[in-house]
Every structure is written in C-alpha cells, then in structure tokens.
Amino acid sequence: MSDKSHDPNQMTGAAMIVRALIDHGVTDIFGYPGGAVLPIYDEIFQQSEVQHILVRHEQGAGHAAEGYARSTGKPGVALVTSGPGATNMVTPLTDALMDSIPLVCISGQVPTHLIGNDAFQECDTVGITRPCTKHNWLVRDVNDLAKVLHEAFYVATSGRPGPVLVDVPKDVQFATGTYHPPRKSDVHRSYAPRVKGDATQIRKAVALLANAKRPVIYSGGGVINSGPEATKLLRELVEVTGFPITSTLMGLGAYPASGKNWLGMLGMHGTYEANMTMHDCDVMLCVGARFDDRITGRVDAFSPGSKKIHIDIDPSSINKNIRVDVPIIGDCGNILGDILQVFKAETKKPDIKAWWQQIAQWRARNSLYYRKSNEVILPQHAIQSLFEATRGRDTYITTEVGQHQMWAAQFFGFEEPHRWMTSGGLGTMGYGLPAAVGVQVAHPDSLVIDIAGDASVQMTMQEMSTAVQYELPIKIFILNNQYMGMVRQWQQLLHGNRLSHSYSEALPDFVKLAEAYGGVGIQVHKPGDLDGAIQEMISVKRPVLFDCRVAALENCFPMIPSGKAHNEMLLPEQANDEATAKAFAGGKALV
Amino acid sequence: MNQPASAYFIEDRHDPNETHTLSVLVQNEPGVLARVIGLFSGRGYNIESLTVSETESQKHLSRITIVTTGTPMVIEQIKHQLDRMIPVYRVVDMTQTKRSIERELAMVKVRGQGEHRVEALRLADAFRARVIDATTESFVFEITGNTDKINQYIDLMRPLGLVEVSRTGVAAIGRGPEGM
Numbered sequence: 001m002s003d004k005s006h007d008p009n010q011m012t013g014a015a016m017i018v019r020a021l022i023d024h025g026v027t028d029i030f031g032y033p034g035g036a037v038l039p040i041y042d043e044i045f046q047q048s049e050v051q052h053i054l055v056r057h058e059q060g061a062g063h064a065a066e067g068y069a070r071s072t073g074k075p076g077v078a079l080v081t082s083g084p085g086a087t088n089m090v091t092p093l094t095d096a097l098m099d100s101i102p103l104v105c106i107s108g109q110v111p112t113h114l115i116g117n118d119a120f121q122e123c124d125t126v127g128i129t130r131p132c133t134k135h136n137w138l139v140r141d142v143n144d145l146a147k148v149l150h151e152a153f154y155v156a157t158s159g160r161p162g163p164v165l166v167d168v169p170k171d172v173q174f175a176t177g178t179y180h181p182p183r184k185s186d187v188h189r190s191y192a193p194r195v196k197g198d199a200t201q202i203r204k205a206v207a208l209l210a211n212a213k214r215p216v217i218y219s220g221g222g223v224i225n226s227g228p229e230a231t232k233l234l235r236e237l238v239e240v241t242g243f244p245i246t247s248t249l250m251g252l253g254a255y256p257a258s259g260k261n262w263l264g265m266l267g268m269h270g271t272y273e274a275n276m277t278m279h280d281c282d283v284m285l286c287v288g289a290r291f292d293d294r295i296t297g298r299v300d301a302f303s304p305g306s307k308k309i310h311i312d313i314d315p316s317s318i319n320k321n322i323r324v325d326v327p328i329i330g331d332c333g334n335i336l337g338d339i340l341q342v343f344k345a346e347t348k349k350p351d352i353k354a355w356w357q358q359i360a361q362w363r364a365r366n367s368l369y370y371r372k373s374n375e376v377i378l379p380q381h382a383i384q385s386l387f388e389a390t391r392g393r394d395t396y397i398t399t400e401v402g403q404h405q406m407w408a409a410q411f412f413g414f415e416e417p418h419r420w421m422t423s424g425g426l427g428t429m430g431y432g433l434p435a436a437v438g439v440q441v442a443h444p445d446s447l448v449i450d451i452a453g454d455a456s457v458q459m460t461m462q463e464m465s466t467a468v469q470y471e472l473p474i475k476i477f478i479l480n481n482q483y484m485g486m487v488r489q490w491q492q493l494l495h496g497n498r499l500s501h502s503y504s505e506a507l508p509d510f511v512k513l514a515e516a517y518g519g520v521g522i523q524v525h526k527p528g529d530l531d532g533a534i535q536e537m538i539s540v541k542r543p544v545l546f547d548c549r550v551a552a553l554e555n556c557f558p559m560i561p562s563g564k565a566h567n568e569m570l571l572p573e574q575a576n577d578e579a580t581a582k583a584f585a586g587g588k589a590l591v
Numbered sequence: 592m593n594q595p596a597s598a599y600f601i602e603d604r605h606d607p608n609e610t611h612t613l614s615v616l617v618q619n620e621p622g623v624l625a626r627v628i629g630l631f632s633g634r635g636y637n638i639e640s641l642t643v644s645e646t647e648s649q650k651h652l653s654r655i656t657i658v659t660t661g662t663p664m665v666i667e668q669i670k671h672q673l674d675r676m677i678p679v680y681r682v683v684d685m686t687q688t689k690r691s692i693e694r695e696l697a698m699v700k701v702r703g704q705g706e707h708r709v710e711a712l713r714l715a716d717a718f719r720a721r722v723i724d725a726t727t728e729s730f731v732f733e734i735t736g737n738t739d740k741i742n743q744y745i746d747l748m749r750p751l752g753l754v755e756v757s758r759t760g761v762a763a764i765g766r767g768p769e770g771m
Contacts, residue, residue, distance in 0.1 A: 190679055316671035320668055
C-alpha cells in the first residue's frame with residue numbers, strides 16, 4: 001500500500017471543496033461563515049486562488065452570485081452555514097431556478113450523527129431546497145465529495161442552467177479522503193440534456209419561415225444563456241430574414257436595442273408594436289423563451305392566427321402554456337445555426353414589406369409616450385437621462401422589482417447580452433443591490449448601476465456595507481416615489497384606489513444612510529439638476545446611493561389589463577380615469 | 592367572462608381529464624421518491640396510485656409506477672417534468688402504449704358468520720381470491736387483478752362484513768419481448 005500521507009489527493013473534505021472550486025475555474029465566491037462551515041473557511045484563509053466576498057446576509061450572497069453568473073456566463077458560487085444560513089438562501093435559489101441561472105451553493109450541515117436530532121442550527125436543507133434547485137445532494141461520505149462537487153458544477157451549467165446545492169456535514173468537512181479532478185464519469189448516467197435539434201423539425205420550421213407573410217421572432221433568456229454564439233446567430237438570422245424581433249424581459253440585449261428590426265420588449269408592459277406584431281403575426285419563431293403568463297396575456301386569445309415554432313432546451317417548456325406547431329428541442333445556438341444554414345439554401349425569400357408598413361403604423365402610436373415636466377422628475381425621464389449619460393460606456397444594469405424595473409426595461413437600450421440583470425420569474429424585490437455587488441466583483445472597472453425603487457432597495461440595503469468593504473463602486477439609482485409603485489398602481493387600477501399599506505411613511509434619508517455606510521449620497525429633486533447629478537454619480541469612484549425624487553403617482557404604461565389580449569393594450573394617452581376604469585372593469589378582487 | 596380584478600389571468604379550463612399510468616425508472620438514491628412526490632404536490636398534479644420498489648439492486652434502479660389524472664396537456668407536462676429530473680432515466684406512458692398489463696394486489700378482511708361466510712367464500716372463488724388467514728369469524732382474502740376488478744370485489748364484500756383493506760397500488764409492465 002502506498003504511503004497515503006504523501007498522496008496529494010488525500011485531503012480533508014474542507015480542502016476538497018476549495019480544490020474543486022479551483023479546478024472549476026472559480027475565482028470569486030460569496031458567503032457568510034458560521035459554525036457548520038468553519039473548516040471550509042479555515043481552508044479559504046490559507047490560500048489565495050479563490051477570493052471570498054463577505055456579504056451581510058446570505059440572501060445577498062445568493063443574489064451576488066447570480067449577478068456574477070449572469071454578467072459573466074460562468075457559474076456563481078455561494079457558501080453558507082447550516083440552518084438559517086441555508087434557509088436564507090431559499091430566495092436566491094428559487095430566483096435562479098425561475099430565471100435559469102447557474103448557481104452552485106455549498107452549505108454546511110450539522111455532523112452526520114446529529115442529523116435528525118434537532119441540533120443547533122440544524123434544518124433539513126436538502127428537503128427545503130429540493131423544489132428550488134435543479135438538483136441537490138447531501139454528502140455523507142468524504143469519498144463521495146469530489147464526485148458530487150464535480151457533478152454539481154456540471155448540472156448547474158449544462159442543459160437548461162439552474163441552481164444546485166451541496167450540503168456538507170461538518171464531520172465530512174473534517175474527515176480525510178481521496179480527491180479526484182473532474183472527469184466524465186462524475187455525472188449521473190440518467191442526465192443527458194439534448195443539444196442538437198431534430199433535422200426534420202428544422203426543415204419544417206424553415207419552410208414556415210420562408211413562406212411567412214407576417215413573421216415575428218420572439219427571443220428570450222435562453223439565447224443569452226446559450227452563449228455568445230447564439231447571440232451572434234440570432235442577429236444574423238434577423239439580418240438574413242429581415243424579420244421583426246421582440247424579446248422577453250430576460251432576453252434584452254441579445255438583439256441590440258438600436259437595431260432597425262427591434263420592436264422593443266413584449267408582454268404586459270411591452271410596447272404596442274411588439275404586442276400587436278405578436279397578435280397579428282402568421283409565423284412566430286420563439287427562441288429560448290417560455291410563453292410566460294406576463295408575456296401571453298389571455299392564453300386563448302394569444303396570437304390566434306399564427307403557426308408557432310418553439311426552440312427550447314427544456315422539453316417541459318414545450319406546450320406548457322401555449323400549443324405550438326413545430327417544437328424543436330435543443331440548444332438554441334445549435335438550432336439557430338442549423339436554421340440559418342437551411343434558410344440560406346432556400347430559394348424562396350419572404351416578402352414582408354406590407355408587414356413592415358403595418359408595424360410602422362403601430363410604432364407611430366408611440367406607446368412609451370409620457371408627459372415631461374419642468375417641475376418634477378418623471379421616472380421615465382430619469383431612466384432616459386441615465387441611459388444617455390452612460391451611452392458608449394462599459395455599463396451593467398441590475399434592477400429591483402416593480403415599476404422602476406419595467407421603466408428600465410422600456411427606456412434603457414441594451415446593445416449587448418449579459419448587461420441586464422433583473423429578477424424576471426420570481427420577481428424578487430431586493431435582488432438588484434446584491435446582484436450589482438456580484439457584477440462589480442466580476443467587472444471591477446465597469447460602471448455597474450442598480451436601477452432601484454425606494455421600497456425594494458431597503459430589503460437588501462445592508463449589502464452597501466459589502467460594497468464599501470471591497471471598494472466596489474456600485475451606483476444605486478433609486479427612483480424614489482415613496483410608494484411601492486407597482487402595488488400602488490394595481491391598487492389604483494383594480495382596488496378602487498384604496499392604497500392599503502403601499503405608502504412608505506418613514507423612508508430613511510438615503511443621503512445620510514449612504515454616508516453612514518461610508519458611501520456617497522446624492523439627492524436630486526428638479527429635472528434641471530438631473531443630468532449634472534448623474535454625471536457626479538458616475539464620476540465618483542465609491543458606492544453611491546442616488547436618491548432621485550420622482551413624480552409619486554406616475555403609472556407604468558402601456559399595459560395589458562388582466563384577462564385581456566395583446567391587441568387590447570391600454571396606451572398612455574388613453575389612460576384617463578374613465579378608460580382605465582372601463583379596461584379594468586370586473587368583480588371584486590379574488591386573488 | 593367576468594374577470595375578477597387581479598394581476599393574474601384567471602381562466603377556466605374545460606378539457607376533459609384522462610387517467611394515465613406512468614412507469615418511471617430512477618436511480619435509487621436518498622430522496623428520489625421525495626423528489627418525485629414533491630413534483631406532483633408542488634405543481635398540483637394528482638396521484639391516484641403510487642407503487643415503488645427497487646427492481647435492479649446491482650444497478651441501484653427503482654421502478655415507480657404512478658397512476659395520475661389530468662388534461663392531455665397536463666399529462667404531457669407531468670411526463671416532461673419527470674423526465675428532466677436528474678436521477679430519472681426513463682418515463683414511459685403505459686396508457687399511451689396501449690400494450691401494458693396492470694396489476695394490483697389487495698388483502699381484504701371480512702368478518703361474519705353463517706350465510707355471509709359461505710357467500711364470501713363463494714365470491715372469492717369466482718374472483719380467484721385466495722384465503723390467506725382464517726378464524727371462526729373472519730377471513731383475509733388475497734386478490735390480484737386490475738384496479739377495476741379489485742374495486743368490484745371490495746364492493747361485493749362490503750355487505751358481507753368488510754373490516755379493512757390493504758392495497759399495493761398499481762404495478763405495470765409492457766407486453767411483448769422488449770423492456771422499457
């Protein structure tokens with residue numbers, strides 16, 4: 001028998017975890033120490049290849065890892081302790097599952113002999129996180145740890161990406177065992193996501209596209225997840241076909257907002273032209289999107305006259321909400337390449353001049369119109385100003401959730417993928433600030449801005465402290481209307497303007513708050529001061545809380561009222577009290 | 592349709608429900624059954640019957656047979672949702688193949704005397720149920736068959752002094768030489 005003490009692959013479980021991170025190319029992790037992960041923290045202390053960012057709350061670690069992942073295309077890694085550390089991760093794990101973000105969470109667990117004993121800081125972590133991860137593992141034997149860690153990275157990043165969690169009891173972290181580097185056999189034989197599209201289906205799809213009179217491309221986050229090649233191919237497809245393109249909230253940036261075929265975002269707060277094009281089209285090509293309920297409006301009235309092609313890597317996304325005619329399962333980069341190849345060989349090219357004329361009429365409705373004011377800053381104006389001031393810069397945007405998020409999606413133009421980090425599926429208030437921390441860690445020299453609301457930002461405000469500690473000059477651009485704006489909007493439109501608990505009676509002084517954290521606070525009230533204040537914010541090389549006081553009662557339009565179809569949008573110029581009341585006429589709220 | 596004021600689109604769905612039997616081949620690892628059941632409860636699917644046991648111990652494979660109901664679209668979803676779970680090897684819709692055999696085993700306890708006892712034995716014979724326990728005032732019958740047959744047998748035993756029933760749930764296998 002060989003002398004095990006000299007075998008470099010003999011190590012403790014804690015050392016294996018750090019070693020596996022290095023082997024998977026991880027350079028930054030986000031975490032919070034505690035009793036059940038102390039051996040891992042001890043290993044982290046004794047090395048310099050993996051940088052650990054200490055957050056102020058585990059939820060912050062999770063969202064920071066998400067921001068890191070979405071802005072780089074690499075998996076984000078979070079490290080938390082047992083019990084409350086793990087339960088605080090539930091929100092980011094669920095968020096990552098809904099938005100298909102590759103996230104690897106390593107959690108400490110009480111020693112194996114105490115599991116099930118209601119020990120101090122014990123919880124059933126794998127049980128709690130089972131429905132909010134793509135897969136999770138409890139490792140009971142140190143000799144299984146290397147295999148599980150490698151499998152975890154593979155599962156998180158392959159197929160439809162998602163969050164995974166590895167729960168490691170403290171005695172397993174202390175125990176010594178054999179480590180091995182990543183290898184193919186580390187993966188469940190039952191897990192084999194399909195990447196190549198079916199050739200027959202691709203030919204069917206091209207036949208539809210080539211004969212289309214009123215086509216539309218509807219792309220989603222899957223294009224961005226698939227990687228730079230998919231983005232390139234999507235842009236080429238738009239170029240070659242000349243088709244109009246719209247995108248979901250998650251897919252912004254895959255096609256540039258300045259591109260001539262761009263219709264703007266679709267869905268509940270999408271543009272009139274995007275939704276009308278979807279409603280009246282005869283062929284719809286859905287690429288890496290999932291017909292979410294914020295997109296479709298009333299399902300039985302969704303794009304009634306169209307043949308639908310759906311490209312998705314996850315077979316369970318096919319026919320879930322909307323019946324499609326040509327499903328193609330596989331990686332959208334791969335499939336877009338095949339479609340392009342077949343399409344280019346096709347002799348018949350669609351003539352869609354009349355369709356573009358129709359779209360131009362819809363565009364002329366100017367559905368993002370708002371009344372500017374010299375007295376008070378309109379939130380839309382604030383975002384437009386921010387966009388203008390950052391044009392041409394190396395900028396990343398994160399958001400919280402609510403009106404400001406929709407205005408950001410409507411008024412900030414994204415030219416590249418991975419530049420827009422927002423909580424789409426779960427709609428997590430408090431996502432943006434920690435996500436900005438993660439983005440800034442990945443891109444230290446870039447301009448990272450969290451477009452925030454005054455309510456959302458207070459949910460994870462403590463991560464300002466993290467930003468200050470690591471000298472991360474994130475900019476928190478707060479559209480402060482003193483309300484939970486989207487809640488207030490729904491209460492106004494649907495609940496007789498009874499503003500139940502949506503007004504923030506006691507907001508902090510954000511300038512003083514920024515200073516208390518050691519950052520910079522800026523406040524602006526007047527439209528005339530806005531541009532200068534934004535310039536000041538950008539030039540400061542420290543974390544900034546930017547308190548932008550905006551019109552309190554502004555509503556987010558256009559919108560598809562509940563129970564309505566894409567062609568029944570409420571446009572801003574129609575949104576007087578009477579029309580609004582009519583559009584939202586219905587019984588008392590039940591849900 | 593009178594739509595209540597809501598952030599969600601509330602719709603009535605009118606597709607008729609179907610009953611399907613699914614065979615699911617899984618890696619037998621800790622928590623795998625919880626994953627499958629959690630999927631059903633979490634997404635609001637129905638489980639009419641569930642049978643699970645390790646079938647190939649060397650390869651650590653278990654076979655789960657699930658009888659479920661839902662609209663055709665929901666049944667399709669259930670299959671895809673199961674199939675994308677990491678430890679799931681295969682999902683076969685036994686109902687869709689139309690070439691499957693389904694069996695269930697039940698143990699039925701009946702208490703009674705005199706004519707009821709004689710009648711219970713006579714019906715057991717007709718249904719090919721076996722007596723596996725007997726006292727002077729009771730029988731336990733073992734009966735194997737498809738769900739309908741067992742339901743029918745239990746209904747017949749009810750007036751004859753039915754005490755309790757223990758059922759295994761459905762196990763299903765395809766006809767012919769091929770495996771799943």
